Amino acid sequence: MSGESWRRTLPHPSQRSWLPQPSTRASLVVVLVFGAVLGVLMGAGSAGAQSEDSGPQAIFGQLDYEDVELQEDIAVPGVVIEVDGVGTSETDNNGEFRIEVPGPGSYVVTLDVETLPTGINLRNPENNPLNIEVRESSDQRVLFPLIEGEAGSGGESGGVSFRRVAQLTAEGLKQGLYLAMAAIGLSLIFGTTGLVNFSHSELVTWGMLSTYFFNFYGLAGVIGFLAPLPPPFGGGVNLILAAVLGMLCGAALGYVLNRVVFRSARQAGVSLIAQMVMTIGLSILLRYFFLYLFGGSPRTFGDYAAQRAVSIGPIELTPKDIVAMSLSVVILVAVASYLEMTKMGKAMRAVADNRDLAESTGIDVERVITWVWVSGAALAAISGVFFGLDQVKWDFGFRILLLIFASVTLGGLGKAYGALVGALIVGLAINLSTLVIDAEVKNMVALLILAVILLFRPQGILGQRERIG
Amino acid sequence: MTADQPAAARPANPVAGVFDGVEPEPGVPKPDPVLVADDITKHFGGLRAVDVNHLEIQRGAITALIGPNGAGKTTFFNLLTGFDRPDSGSVYLNGESITRVAPHRLASRGMVRTFQLTKALTRMPVIDNMKLGATGQVGERFWTALLPVWRRQEAEIEAKADALLERFNLAHMRDEYAGTLSGGQRKLVEMARALMTDPTIVMLDEPMAGVNPALTQSLLTHVKSLRADGRTVIFVEHDMDVVQDISDWVVVMAEGEIIAEGRPDDISADERVIDAYLGSHHDSDLFDEFENEQETDQEDPDEHA
């Protein structure tokens, strides 16, 4: 009896990527059920550079942490390690680094904590920088144990100070803005079709991952055998172009899901509850498909990965954060004016308010729903790209599912602006909550918000009570 | 109904003549009110859905609640039956306040309702639909359900259910899933199921909606038979013609207010009622209403004469 199998841990983090060479990947595209759109993922993760074994003495090591979900060690790439007076190195896709040193002696090794992915911290922050003794004729291994969540034993740094509040507010705003883009689509899909779409969070991951692939494998490079073409067709394209492409991929997946899966289900009269179970199935299917292709390790985009934060008054933000936050404000304003000014935008709100009435006034409800899916998915994809500036991960969307739902419920299910307001509140609340609780459990605040709202104002802050009968 | 109606066309009317001295005006007191509503208001998002000053319902009579679509009839119905809470005001049943009483407590107090969209329990057999209506079955409690103590009571309930199915001509569908019934049959099941609670007041929300015209007459006969049993019937309807035939008293709503009350003949001659009905047919540009986030239960104020 394979008694252990269902809870067996996922594969050991073999440092080798499972993906085959590009030329064989193309054939795979056809094989898999997901169709051409998903083909872009086929260029996934190539093996990292081999570390050299020869040469003079060196300080080397590998950065990884244990993933709580997979129970496996996950390598951390893109982290800058510096040996004082010698040079710096960035960890590769396997989390490995190697810095050659002129000879035996004492060195100071520093890990640049700014370059650690969000949520990953040093287990022992006091052991950074480290003093390392390099001996004759052997390389010296350096250990920087990492953990997911807040740094070890030490209490909260600093308690409540103006600086900390300002910083957390900025981060809450950032998270809230990105969340809002993911939440609006979910809310509108619910409003127009009555469907609670549990797979919406996978659309966030999808935007993040497809951007990653464009960023590393280019326009055509994602289709294996075209990889040798010069950029922008083969090889990687700049992140900004990749993000636009990722957004288009998001819109395409939204269109396909509605068209192939949910429109036919609506027309066949599948009940809303069965459709909700369908979204659960779809969510787990997509999520593990992402894991299969992308692997369990978090990665970072090829551009702007390691930026230093700049200070604005009491707040420290990286330039990419500032740009992404400004862009999200622009996008959200654009979405709002779209909903207010254009015919389609008004129709969306009309259908969300009262579908039957809207239909009786001659609105083509199916067309509205198609647009809601396409634009909602595109927004979710952009949200994924922005979140991905910190870290790209196969299950990112699922991790923020609770936050998205808390935002949407807080604002009132089905209300576009409600989702926006709700997301900002959730973003601020969970970040500011770290003033008093561990960051590790800050997302639980969202659950608390959810429970309180359901108890006292279930229709949400912008929603209205419904009539029965 | 008054004595000058041809009496042979219908079963004997136990409340014939009871409205003789009652003035046909909104809020008028009745000789023996079973249900009284006072100052009931309900708002949806700042819009007034219901605003009823005073209404008395005569015991044992058939009272029709009519009004154009969106007049607030169903909302008012929900407020009376506890399915929705009024912003202000109170409701009395037999002189006792039932204002904030949960709907499930009203069944044992003798008040039962049906719904506009028929709520037949589709994946349950018709007989189970019926048995559900019984009140006081001890087997509906978790721990007693495990013991055989409810079996004898169940047999009595089943006999009662079978008798009602016979009366409503549904005995042949007894063991079919309720989902296989036609629209009219579902309305009948819902009405019969409501009778299982032994109600003193039966509240029917558009009992004729979506029913094949051939069945309408039979449904009306059943409604009248409720009155013959000595029960009070209140029903919502938007079709004036149906009301004319069976009701003893008619209450007209428009824009959430009661604009007229009276015997059917008084109502069909009432100017305000005619205006309210004609007004509702100018549904010119509903789309504009979305700009104001209108609740669908509301009319455009201009349409009120």
Add this chain to the structure above:
Amino acid sequence: MDWGFILERTISTMFGVEVMVFALAAVGLNVHFGYTGLLNFGQVGFLAAGAYGLGITVTYLSWSFWIGILFGIVYSIVLALILGLPTLRLRADYLAIVTIAASETIRLLVRWRRSQEITGGAEGIGEFADPFYDVSINPFSVGVRYEFGPFSYVGRDMWVLTVGWIVLILTVLFVRRLMSSPWGRTLKAIREDEDAARALGKNAYFYKLQSLMLGGVIGGMAGMLQVIQKGSIQPDTFNPVITFTIWAILILGGPGRTWSPVIGSMIYWTLIAFLENVLRDLPEGASETLDDTIGLSDFNISQVRFMLVGLGLLLLARYRPQGIFGSREEMALDDR
């Protein structure tokens, strides 16, 4: 390929621990969804409540194993109340959102560094299950392998399986008795239309809360059996995929039917075991080809399985929401 070996392993799965545990968990979900229409997307949370109720009592409070069982049940009831009280008055979707969120939160909470003293943190809890195996009525010896025709289990599992299947069958019979009573009829009425039930004098909120507690306790028992078999409690085994697998099993068997959780669980795990055994036992050439073309190897077979669970759930809900044995007629009646 050794088909005989593959079949033998597959057949042994049919009455194995997973089938038993998941069937029991699905009986609980059947009470929730199949009979009452509650959308509980966090059944794994109840498994965790049962498991930790037992584990914490035995290791942290140092009380007896049997009191621990009692506490596992109490924890499940408490969880049902926490989830149900705010949500059950509201639209069905809210319970779905809250349960899925809460089950993840429970996992994060028990593996939290600061709860380590009580819950064992990320490492979990061990050494609490011995009294279960040491009882004098246990006729099986731990080291021996028992074989009955094609079925073969180790002695430790034999005892868990015996107790587990007895619990499972008794629970199914218990639920059947309840559901054929007026109490069960009221639950079904609430599933079909809550407002109709309320209009007929049924306190739908209270019934839904009872249903959530009953199904939760059954889920908690499944969680306890699972950790007793493993001998340890690890927070990360209680992840959302477990919930979705339970859903797939329930819909496979057909929600609202007496034996469907058991049948669904048997079909599900037999299929999975068959697929995995075949894939792991492929001839050299074939497995290499698979590895080269789509990168499928021993490492990620389980990922493929999760994808199949998702795809299966999607297709079942779309085309056969009444289960593979349900009648078409019944599906047509589902006009919600």
